[in-house]
Amino acid sequence: MSDDPLKIGIAGLGTVGAATLGFLVNENARIAARAGRALRVDAIVARDRAKDRGVDTSGLRWFDDPVALAADPGIDLYVELMGGADGVAKASVEAALAAGKPVVTANKALLAHHGGALAELAERTPGASLHYEAAVAGGIPAVKALREGMAGNGITRVSGILNGTCNYILTEMEETGAAFDGVLLEAQKLGYAEADPTADVGGFDAAHKLAIMAAIAFGRQMAFDDVQIEGIENVAAEDIIAARDMGYRIRLLGVAERTDEGVSQRLRPCMTPIDSPLGKITGVTNAVMLEGDAIGATILTGPGAGGGPTASAVLADIIDVARGNCPPTFGIATNDLVPVTSSGAPLRDEGAFYLRVTLKDQPGTLAEVATALGRSGVSIHRMRQHDHKNDIAPVTIVTHRCDLADITAAKERIETLSVCTAPPVSMRIVES
Numbered sequence: 001m002s003d004d005p006l007k008i009g010i011a012g013l014g015t016v017g018a019a020t021l022g023f024l025v026n027e028n029a030r031i032a033a034r035a036g037r038a039l040r041v042d043a044i045v046a047r048d049r050a051k052d053r054g055v056d057t058s059g060l061r062w063f064d065d066p067v068a069l070a071a072d073p074g075i076d077l078y079v080e081l082m083g084g085a086d087g088v089a090k091a092s093v094e095a096a097l098a099a100g101k102p103v104v105t106a107n108k109a110l111l112a113h114h115g116g117a118l119a120e121l122a123e124r125t126p127g128a129s130l131h132y133e134a135a136v137a138g139g140i141p142a143v144k145a146l147r148e149g150m151a152g153n154g155i156t157r158v159s160g161i162l163n164g165t166c167n168y169i170l171t172e173m174e175e176t177g178a179a180f181d182g183v184l185l186e187a188q189k190l191g192y193a194e195a196d197p198t199a200d201v202g203g204f205d206a207a208h209k210l211a212i213m214a215a216i217a218f219g220r221q222m223a224f225d226d227v228q229i230e231g232i233e234n235v236a237a238e239d240i241i242a243a244r245d246m247g248y249r250i251r252l253l254g255v256a257e258r259t260d261e262g263v264s265q266r267l268r269p270c271m272t273p274i275d276s277p278l279g280k281i282t283g284v285t286n287a288v289m290l291e292g293d294a295i296g297a298t299i300l301t302g303p304g305a306g307g308g309p310t311a312s313a314v315l316a317d318i319i320d321v322a323r324g325n326c327p328p329t330f331g332i333a334t335n336d337l338v339p340v341t342s343s344g345a346p347l348r349d350e351g352a353f354y355l356r357v358t359l360k361d362q363p364g365t366l367a368e369v370a371t372a373l374g375r376s377g378v379s380i381h382r383m384r385q386h387d388h389k390n391d392i393a394p395v396t397i398v399t400h401r402c403d404l405a406d407i408t409a410a411k412e413r414i415e416t417l418s419v420c421t422a423p424p425v426s427m428r429i430v431e432s
């Protein structure tokens with residue numbers, strides 16, 4: 001083992017940073033043996049110097065400015081664990097890369113928004129490299145699985161449950177029958193959801209991870225703006241019940257796949273069979289399913305967040321840097337990444353769909369809905385009218401295979417019917 005220590009600077013000592021520091025201090029000999037090189041945390045930065053981090057930080061150099069730490073000649077590796085797509089996280093990562101240092105980060109927002117430019121900077125600066133295992137599904141080694149383990153495959157599809165908060169809320173809604181708002185409030189009290197839950201329940205956090213995986217999987221430039229995002233805020237208790245009655249669960253699924261028209265990236269609530277690999281995932285657990293021409297399919301499940309699990313991924317990257325294992329950021333030289341060009345036209349999205357319409361309970365209403373569906377090119381596989389209340393009858397429909405554009409047209413037609421009392425709701429049914 002080399003005695004020349006890798007001198008590490010850590011920016012951010014919150015949930016992930018403090019856990020990472022704790023392992024590097026308390027388990028140093030074991031981790032260094034794996035790295036084949038002595039590892040020494042040399043300097044740290046956070047906002048509040050007085051805060052107890054649960055680890056002895058007295059021997060470490062303290063910085064007030066992350067950018068100064070990143071560029072400091074005394075450190076060999078900059079570990080960014082502050083968060084945020086812009087601001088000091090971006091500025092400090094750029095400073096470290098520009099100074100020819102490897103960077104390890106858990107920051108999915110930074111990668112999804114600026115990953116392309118940062119990868120180019122890393123590539124053209126001798127000594128620099130960018131590592132981000134923790135940015136995708138926390139402790140699950142999804143980046144390494146895709147970029148290294150499946151490097152020989154033509155990847156056809158990457159999908160997963162990429163946000164534990166949303167999966168917890170959907171699981172609780174299913175188990176308790178409670179509505180979204182009440183379950184979210186409970187999740188906030190238990191610390192499973194942030195005070196501002198938008199990034200999680202709005203689907204943005206999971207979309208960041210999906211965009212990163214899609215860039216690696218399909219060897220193309222980062223295209224976060226191409227991800228079609230729909231969160232779980234509008235999932236109603238009656239949709240959860242209808243799903244269960246039909247043998248499905250509602251899950252917030254990220255799916256990136258290669259189609260004849262290009263790569264599609266969609267993040268939205270879907271119905272998936274209860275006994276399917278992704279349908280079985282409950283609570284805060286994350287899952288990533290990777291499909292390739294050689295391997296078929298493989299699935300990784302585990303904790304997608306939390307100090308320990310996320311530190312596990314950060315440590316793996318630190319060990320890679322110590323070993324000198326620095327692959328291209330997205331697995332391919334940036335010049336060879338496929339440029340993202342969009343015609344603006346939405347890609348086809350074919351499959352079965354669930355549709356819930358709310359109708360006046362009067363004769364002939366179902367015929368009007370069936371006509372609207374038929375005119376839109378949508379045929380009915382099964383239909384169920386639920387108990388009516390106050391002369392309003394909810395009807396749930398499962399369609400035969402059709403395109404999302406047809407469903408959208410059908411919903412617009414149905415909404416204009418005088419018998420329709422609320423905007424129709426639809427959801428894609430995914431069979432795997």
Ligand SMILES: NC(=O)c1ccc[n+]([C@@H]2O[C@H](COP(=O)([O-])OP(=O)(O)OC[C@H]3O[C@@H](n4cnc5c(N)ncnc54)[C@H](OP(=O)(O)O)[C@@H]3O)[C@@H](O)[C@H]2O)c1
Pocket residue numbers: 011012013014015016017045046047048049051064066081082083084088106107108109134135138304305306307310
């Ligand atoms: N938490 C998870 O489970 C998880 C999972 C996967 C990925 N991540 C990613 O990991 C990163 C860190 O997340 P976290 O949950 O550990 O965040 P956190 O608990 O909020 O910690 C953020 C840390 O950054 C420091 N910080 C923030 N702004 C700063 C500034 N301007 N200058 C210096 N220090 C600053 C804070 O200092 P103070 O402590 O002094 O306020 C704090 O120590 C994020 O990119 C996040 O997306 C987190």
